[in-house]
Amino acid sequence: MIDLRVLRDAPELAREAQRRRGASPELVDQILAADEARRSAIAAFEELRAEQKALGKHVARAQGEDRQELLRRTRELATQVKRAETTQAAAAADVNSVLRQLPNLASPQAPAGGEDDYVVLEHVGSPRNFNAEGFEPLDHVELGKRLQAIDIERGAKVSGARFYYLTGVGALLELALIQLAIERAQAAGFTPMIPPALVKPRAMEGTGFLGQAAADVYHLPDDDLYLVGTSEVPLAAYHSDEILDASSLPRRYAAVSPCYRREAGSYGKDTRGIFRVHWFDKVEMFTYTTVEESYAEHERLLQWEKDWLTMLELPFRVIDTAAGDLGLSAVRKFDCEAWIPTQGKYRELTSTSNCTDFQARRLNIRSRFADGAKHVATLNGTLMATARTIVALLENHQQADGTVAVPEPLQPYLHGRKTLDPVE
RNA sequence: GGAGGUGUCGCCUAGCCCGGUUUAUGGCGCCCGCCUGCUAAGCGGGUUGAGGGUAAUCCCCUCUCGCGGGUUCAAAUCCCGCCACCUCCGCCA
Numbered sequence: 001m002i003d004l005r006v007l008r009d010a011p012e013l014a015r016e017a018q019r020r021r022g023a024s025p026e027l028v029d030q031i032l033a034a035d036e037a038r039r040s041a042i043a044a045f046e047e048l049r050a051e052q053k054a055l056g057k058h059v060a061r062a063q064g065e066d067r068q069e070l071l072r073r074t075r076e077l078a079t080q081v082k083r084a085e086t087t088q089a090a091a092a093a094d095v096n097s098v099l100r101q102l103p104n105l106a107s108p109q110a111p112a113g114g115e116d117d118y119v120v121l122e123h124v125g126s127p128r129n130f131n132a133e134g135f136e137p138l139d140h141v142e143l144g145k146r147l148q149a150i151d152i153e154r155g156a157k158v159s160g161a162r163f164y165y166l167t168g169v170g171a172l173l174e175l176a177l178i179q180l181a182i183e184r185a186q187a188a189g190f191t192p193m194i195p196p197a198l199v200k201p202r203a204m205e206g207t208g209f210l211g212q213a214a215a216d217v218y219h220l221p222d223d224d225l226y227l228v229g230t231s232e233v234p235l236a237a238y239h240s241d242e243i244l245d246a247s248s249l250p251r252r253y254a255a256v257s258p259c260y261r262r263e264a265g266s267y268g269k270d271t272r273g274i275f276r277v278h279w280f281d282k283v284e285m286f287t288y289t290t291v292e293e294s295y296a297e298h299e300r301l302l303q304w305e306k307d308w309l310t311m312l313e314l315p316f317r318v319i320d321t322a323a324g325d326l327g328l329s330a331v332r333k334f335d336c337e338a339w340i341p342t343q344g345k346y347r348e349l350t351s352t353s354n355c356t357d358f359q360a361r362r363l364n365i366r367s368r369f370a371d372g373a374k375h376v377a378t379l380n381g382t383l384m385a386t387a388r389t390i391v392a393l394l395e396n397h398q399q400a401d402g403t404v405a406v407p408e409p410l411q412p413y414l415h416g417r418k419t420l421d422p423v424e
Numbered sequence: 425g426g427a428g429g430u431g432u433c434g435c436c437u438a439g440c441c442c443g444g445u446u447u448a449u450g451g452c453g454c455c456c457g458c459c460u461g462c463u464a465a466g467c468g469g470g471u472u473g474a475g476g477g478u479a480a481u482c483c484c485c486u487c488u489c490g491c492g493g494g495u496u497c498a499a500a501u502c503c504c505g506c507c508a509c510c511u512c513c514g515c516c517a
Contacts, residue, residue: 042476046486053486056498060444074497092475243434243473366473368434373473 001361002102004035004095017105020112020323031098038091045084052077101211104358106323107332117322118335124306125315127339128396135400139342140391141273143398144170146422150274150390161271162263162278164387169420173393174281174386176413178256181283181308181384185254188304190285193255195234198225203237206363208328208355215264231257232380235286240363243373250289250297254383257282273391275340275347280387287379288365291356294377298354301381302334305350308383313407314392315339317346329355338392349388352381394420 007014011032015025055074062070111119130137144150149170155163166174182192204210204226209217218227228234235253244251259282270276285304289297302318309316321333330353337346357375360366366373397405403419411418 039476042486046476049487050485052497056444059497071497076497078497245434 001099001358002105003357003361004031004099007031008035014102014105017323018102020106020108020110021103021326022114022324023103027098027102031095031102034091034095034098038088038095041084041088041091045081045088048077048081048084052081100362103208103211103326103328104331104356106326107354109320110326110332111320111322112324113322114324115322118319118325119322121318121320121334123315123317124310125313125339127315127341130341133400137341137395137398139273140275140394143394143404144274146402147394147404147420148423149173149394149420152274159278162276164274164277166390168423170390172414173390173420176410177384177386177389178281178283179413180410182254182256184304184308184311185283185285185383188252190252190254193231193235193238193253195231195238195255195257197228197231197234197258197260199228199233199237200225202240202363203233204228206240207233207236207359208362209233211328213327216262218260218262227260228257229261230259230282230380231255231284232286235284235380236359236365236378237363239288239365242365244288244365244367244376246367246369249367249376250287250293252288253286255284255286257284259385274387275391277387280385282385283383285352285381285383288360288376289379290367290369291375291377294354294356294379297377297379298332298334298352301352301379302336305334305336305352305381305383309336309338309349311407311409312389312393314349314396316349321351327353329353329358331356331358338388339396340392341395347388347392349385349392350382352379354379 002014007028011028014028018025018028052074055070055077059067059070059074111117138146140150141152144152147170148168149166151165151167155165158165186192198220201210201224204217209226209229213229217229219225220227226233234257235255238253239251258279260279261277263276263278266276274280285301287297287301306316306318316336316338319335319337321335326333333351333353335348335352336350338349339345340347355378357377359378360375365376365378367376393407394404397407399405399419402422405419406414406417
């Protein structure tokens with residue numbers, strides 16, 4: 001949610017941000033008109049209410065005929081006050097409903113345009129040349145079968161398309177990755193968390209996932225609960241309606257949680273394997289800080305993501321996502337895309353967004369500073385999303401003899417195993 | 425799932441039975457000042473948040489006692505619904 005005062009003071013800034021996203025600048029003017037109506041409704045109500053309160057005090061003291069006369073006046077006033085209050089509440093709800101549709105103001109640094117208008121910031125490492133090594137790389141589905149690490153057929157049998165079982169060494173690999181990721185995060189100052197994966201509408205709405213992304217969210221109508229697509233949701237809502245001690249900022253949390261995504265609208269895409277699935281587990285970084293500090297924190301989150309992929313010896317590139325591809329809450333987003341040999345492409349493994357005070361405004365999260373209470377900034381970043389990380393690891397580290405090399409930092413978490421071996 | 429209890433401005437707390445001088449009391453903490461060899465103590469003042477009038481850190485007004493309704497001229501206070509927590513019972517990994 002954007003500060004109404006910002007919109008009033010600099011509407012052109014907001015219109016421009018909308019254009020960069022390829023979204024409607026007229027929405028800004030709709031909001032301003034609704035705000036105008038709201039303010040005049042408030043003024044009308046408050047004037048009547050003040051009069052009512054003043055007369056009410058006289059009633060308390062008045063006697064006899066004076067009292068009867070006053071009561072006649074106040075009774076009439078009461079119906080007027082009630083009506084004005086209803087009008088005012090409706091006007092406020094109007095503003096709220098249009099204001100909530102407005103996404104965060106895309107950063108001027110974010111490239112304008114849509115999904116394909118990203119800017120590549122850098123490459124780290126380089127893809128292996130399997131030809132030169134004299135063998136054809138297998139994809140993760142085949143590797144997963146040979147290692148008996150991934151069972152896709154039975155995933156589909158039990159739960160349907162885009163589900164899978166991690167089995168044997170595959171299950172151990174996920175646990176090892178989670179363990180390593182959490183330890184790295186803790187070393188970087190993050191508090192480890194295991195949050196609930198089911199949340200109330202407020203948390204979903206507050207993080208911006210019930211807007212354009214609503215179709216991708218699982219909902220349990222009997223209980224009016226949502227399955228989270230990322231632990232960003234319970235981590236952001238964690239401090240909702242709180243005033244955080246300024247000296248406690250930045251607060252950094254790293255959560256491990258399952259993530260559920262309907263993948264609506266991605267029907268033909270990535271149907272093979274476990275690259276795009278309805279459920280996966282993830283270690284997510286989340287920071288509460290000041291808006292001023294958020295830009296530097298965003299760079300730090302990106303750096304931790306890069307360090308992680310580098311540690312796993314995965315070749316990757318970093319892109320600066322275009323404004324039109326930002327989530328509702330974000331002003332800027334960086335993705336780390338790892339090289340997937342059998343796809344011959346870089347694919348998103350991690351993503352970090354700066355939401356400035358957009359989510360904090362919706363979730364009412366503030367901090368007290370010298371110049372008063374202000375909304376904090378929230379940022380999120382993937383540290384490790386299991387399914388995709390496993391895809392990248394298997395494919396990039398496979399060897400001619402059919403084994404998969406385990407990156408050294410991960411070995412202690414796999415009982416010292418240096419390779420994952422095919423099961424005969 | 426059932427019964428009972430609790431929910432007040434950072435924390436604790438008074439007020440609720442019996443609606444109106446409540447501008448929600450007091451303490452702790454915090455901030456400013458005074459006093460003071462230093463520290464502590466003491467003294468005085470300030471301290472919920474949001475919104476509107478305003479360009480405004482002055483001032484005025486409205487809202488805010490878990491949330492939402494209702495009754496009333498008037499609701500922290502009375503009534504209804506909901507939520508959370510606590511105690512007990514039931515069920516359960």
